Amino acid sequence: MAATKLLLIDGNSVTFRAFFALYSQLDRFTNGAGLHTNAIYGFNNMLDVLLKNEQPDAVLVAFDAGSKTFRTKEYADYKDGRAKTPSELLEQIPYIKQLLEARGIKHYELPDYEADDIIGTTAARADAAGWTTTIVTGDRDLTQLTTDSTTVQVTVKGVNELEAYTPAHVKEKLGITPDQIVDLKGLMGDTSDNYPGVTKIGEKTALKLLQQFGTIDNLYANLDDLKASKMKENLINDKANALMSRELARILRDAPVTVQLDELDYMGDQIDALRALYTELEMRSFLAKLGGSSAADKPQTPVEYTVVDDQSIADVVKLTGPVTFELEMLGDNYHTSEAFGFFIGNANVTYVSTDVSLLTLPAVKDWLEAQALCVFDSKRNYVAATHLGLTLTNIDFDVLLASYLLNPDDNSNDLGKIASEHDYFDLPMDEDVYGKGAKRSVPEDDVLFSHFARKSAAMLALQPHLLEDLKSQDQADLFTNMEMPLARVLAKMEIAGITLDQPTLKKMGGEFEQTMKVLEEKIFAEAGVKFNLNSPKQLGEILFEKLNLPVIKKTKTGYSTSVDVLEQLKSASPIIQDILDYRTISKIQSTYVTGLLKAVLPDGKIHTRYLQTLTQTGRLSSVDPNMQNIPARDEGKQVRYAFVPSHPDWQIFSSDYSQIELRVLAHISGDPNMQEAFREDRDIHANTAMNIFNLDSPDQVTPDMRRQAKATNFGIVYGISDYGLSQNIGITRAQAKAFIDGYFAQYPLVKTYMDNMVKQARENGYVETLFHRRRYLPQIHSRNFNLRQFAERTAMNTPIQGSAADIIKVAMIRMDKALADAGLQAKMLLQVHDELIFEAPTSELETLSSLVPKIMDSAVDLAIPLKVESHFGPTWFDAK
Structure with missing residues (x-):
């Protein structure tokens, strides 16, 4: 037994x-x-x-x-x-x-x-x-x-x-x-x-002594065997501590x-009690497991599917009613992953296959390109279909986008998990079917096709409920007229990609390497010794032991050499600035030179992916690689020289909104002073500086005053505290408080707006953008002061930041249509926060210079005008 x-x-x-x-x-x-x-x-x-x-x-x-x-x-x-x-x-x-x-x-x-x-x-x-x-x-x-x-x-x-x-x-x-571990702890102690x-006596010495003497008792019985040393003296003086520490370490x-x-018998899950607890804690993923969403559990309902081949695929075109469609692929990056199967289904039947070429048969292709489809992640399906030569034009429902709008806190990209969030528990998560990480693979056909059929059933079941919830939350228009068409626009941009001039970037990388070598030698000379510059431990020893610089901060592993620490030490030694410069160039080299060269696809272009369902504010994020993070200033900006048009005699064209968040704030708050400043096209930062510093004329505003006023303007948008502002611009907390008080005296309705947003968040549990995009803020009721304060700042900022993000989305949708309507060859390539990047023939630049600002300016009707600035040149660097 x-x-x-x-x-x-x-x-x-x-x-x-x-x-x-x-x-x-x-x-x-x-x-x-x-x-x-x-x-x-x-x-x-x-x-x-x-x-x-x-x-x-x-x-x-x-x-x-x-x-x-x-x-x-x-x-x-x-x-x-x-x-x-x-x-x-x-x-x-x-x-x-x-x-x-x-x-x-x-x-x-x-x-x-x-x-x-x-x-x-x-x-x-x-x-x-x-x-x-x-x-x-x-x-x-x-x-x-x-x-x-x-x-x-x-x-x-x-x-x-x-x-x-x-x-x-x-x-x-x-x-x-194991018995000697208490003796080990007795000798070395325990800081925790x-x-x-x-x-x-540390661990290394303690182990050596125990391997020689066995126990503390035997060590002290044979102390005469040890040579006279400081260690022996410490052992003699600290005997009482050693014996006491051993007993404190001994587990009874x-x-x-x-x-x-x-x-102690394990009784197993008490389902009713668990369900009640998970419900109270709002742990939907665990609730889903109770409902049988794990692949190891028995499905709640049987599933049926029909495997199609080149003969029976013709039956697909007979489908009516809501029709689901999906190309599955294992990798997250659909620009480089190949589809290994598909499903197409309705309430009566799900057709499945691992032969994606069946979709390119003329009759199926024509039907699929025109058919109204319900999908999960429309942008991924748009791009994947394009790789097969298909152009989907009528995706009319996206479960992922609908769920995201209803709950922007849930940025999962797994239909099984999202289904459980909406109380549908009959679909396992993809990782249960395909595995995780290196073990991720396509399962046997019966497992795969069952999963396909369950996905189709889940999408059909969720669609009406999600649509009803969108309507009840006044978000149907946001879904139908913004997020859905935007997915298609983003897919076109991603497919187009942007050309990378690899020889230019490689040459740049060589120059960066030389600069790093020069800085490295200079640092070694200043330190008086060679060491591993990329080792925080070695760098800390050089700075704080060899050079005796003042210690600012310590970590568990030694001295902190973080950027904020080094910034505080710049006046202490010239080596610090050289180290900062080295780190800057090193990051540019690894992230933007090596990283971008790795990301180039065989067509010589970078094809980023825009994450449409990641942020809680609605802002787009860019990955594989992150094109929104390419430096816009200092040495890193040189990288933009390597981004060029895809055709000779074409140019890169850039248009961006000027101070869009502050303009949105002026509109939402209704503050007459701020609105007047924008209507008269004043320099808003100089305008704020005049009030903060009690000046009579914009001519009296110095560059440093304007910088501080700019930090105040944007800090207020993010609900900054007087302490935070003081740290940002290097002034006392009292001065920062005076700046903020002066700001609110100048723009009193901004303070009223912020107070109202916090009140709304407390009452409703969420705040909204101008387009009814919601952000839920459960922390607004938190018992923790810091989290509650963060939620309050978020309540102030989200309607501003989120509305600005929505405005550029509207502009992108309208811009895509305007380019097509005008019959232009110009292509929209990138969105970088408040900026749109195009490539266009030189002959179209005059038209673009008029068309793009006109479309972007009119994306939304605000109480004050939007302002767009445009530039162009042979590279992205020259266009901005």
């Missing part, structure tokens, strides 16, 4: 790890009540993995009962100095315990003892009972508990990457036995638990744990 398998989990350690693994997304992991859920989410994911991998018969999750234990009585400074547990984490711990109960798992804590002692005692009892035990923790101290029947799994990264410690692994890794050990195996082994 197999031994009982016990799983012991260090609750505090794993909860802490789960919290910080998703800390960067903290603002996204909240429910409508403002409760943070990132630790709960990460912990639950970890449980899924562990329960699947370990298949335990019994489980216990141990928690600390409080900060005071028998160890703090023995040593008052034990664990003293640890950072206070974030309130965003503390509020989640009761829910994690509730989650454990709903998952049929026992949790336990014991006053005066730590979770470690509960685990150590329970593992010892399990050993005695002949059980096999797995302990999961983020604390390597627990590796002292490993035995022939107990394995300690230590989290390496996040909560799901684990390193298994057995007695053999401990010996292999450290050269000692704050007990001292022996002065100046006989604590008075009241919960017995026979109380």
